[in-house]
Amino acid sequence: MSSRDNIFSQPLASVQDFCFDQQVVEVFPDMINRSVPGYASILQTIPQLTQRFVQDNTKLYDLGCSRGAATLAMRQGCEQQSGCEIIAIDNSPAMVERAKQHIDSFKTTVPITVRCEDIVESEVDNASVVVMNFTLQFVAPELRQQVLEKVFNGLRPGGVLILSEKIRSESAAMNELLIDLHHDFKRANGYSDLEISQKRAAIENVMRIDSLETHQQRLTNVGFSQQSVWFQCFNFLSMVAVK
Numbered sequence: 342m343s344s345r346d347n348i349f350s351q352p353l354a355s356v357q358d359f360c361f362d363q364q365v366v367e368v369f370p371d372m373i374n375r376s377v378p379g380y381a382s383i384l385q386t387i388p389q390l391t392q393r394f395v396q397d398n399t400k401l402y403d404l405g406c407s408r409g410a411a412t413l414a415m416r417q418g419c420e421q422q423s424g425c426e427i428i429a430i431d432n433s434p435a436m437v438e439r440a441k442q443h444i445d446s447f448k449t450t451v452p453i454t455v456r457c458e459d460i461v462e463s464e465v466d467n468a469s470v471v472v473m474n475f476t477l478q479f480v481a482p483e484l485r486q487q488v489l490e491k492v493f494n495g496l497r498p499g500g501v502l503i504l505s506e507k508i509r510s511e512s513a514a515m516n517e518l519l520i521d522l523h524h525d526f527k528r529a530n531g532y533s534d535l536e537i538s539q540k541r542a543a544i545e546n547v548m549r550i551d552s553l554e555t556h557q558q559r560l561t562n563v564g565f566s567q568q569s570v571w572f573q574c575f576n577f578l579s580m581v582a583v584k
């Protein structure tokens with residue numbers, strides 16, 4: 342696993358904007374498992390979804406790969422396929438360094454390339470499977486449609502986008518309920534009220550979350566003909582969209 346996340350456990354004079362630096366890289370698996378309800382279930386299902394949608398002689402993309410957990414899950418689902426390669430992209434140099442080490446420690450028949458790039462700039466082509474597992478939420482809202490257009494254009498017919506996101510509810514009461522349930526989940530996983538509130542302040546400006554309706558509309562706008570939420574726990578969900 343990784344070291345325990347105690348980044349926000351002591352009172353901070355001022356809480357800086359959250360970023361994926363070396364300190365976060367070191368604790369990332371522990372942080373995401375204790376912070377995102379259903380993260381393990383989503384990772385467990387990625388091989389199954391990959392297997393259903395992967396096509397011979399295509400590329401699979403993991404956009405915002407962090408330490409490569411979803412990359413390796415995708416790889417499990419395409420080992421029997423011929424001519425496939427996986428491209429994992431992240432714009433944090435520290436994450437990319439760790440992802441390379443992590444991926445190299447597993448033997449694989451599927452070639453995997455890890456690139457340090459901004460997914461707003463990177464190319465997507467000849468793709469059958471694209472995973473964005475809690476990444477689009479960190480892209481500036483005005484650039485999200487452009488990123489999804491690029492993904493849609495780079496997918497082959499029948500290809501899939503697996504998009505996982507934290508969401509807000511359009512109803513104030515339901516939003517409050519889902520946030521409370523999420524905070525109870527974090528408390529049950531050992532985070533203190535101080536850690537929860539400092540983390541919340543740190544991500545506030547860098548993680549501007551959309552509603553489910555906004556995601557659905559955007560996917561329709563870029564051209565996806567089929568889409569469904571296939572997993573949700575509190576205010577965290579995962580969708581599939583098929584070209």
Ligand SMILES: C[S@@+](CC[C@H](N)C(=O)[O-])C[C@H]1O[C@@H](n2cnc3c(N)ncnc32)[C@H](O)[C@@H]1O
Pocket residue numbers: 361373404405406407408409410411430431432433436458459460461473474475476479480
């Ligand atoms: C919550 S983590 C993703 C977790 C990972 N997909 C997984 O399943 O374990 C978000 C990642 O997206 C990366 N990221 C955020 N904005 C990005 C961008 N514009 N281009 C590339 N990577 C980005 C961050 O560096 C971070 O590693």
Ligand SMILES: O=C(O)C(=O)C[C@]1(C(=O)O)C=C[C@@H](O)C=C1
Pocket residue numbers: 372373376377475507540541544
């Ligand atoms: O900790 C929170 O409250 C979160 O929103 C979790 C979340 C995410 O959704 O990506 C935020 C930042 C970290 O990368 C890990 C998890």
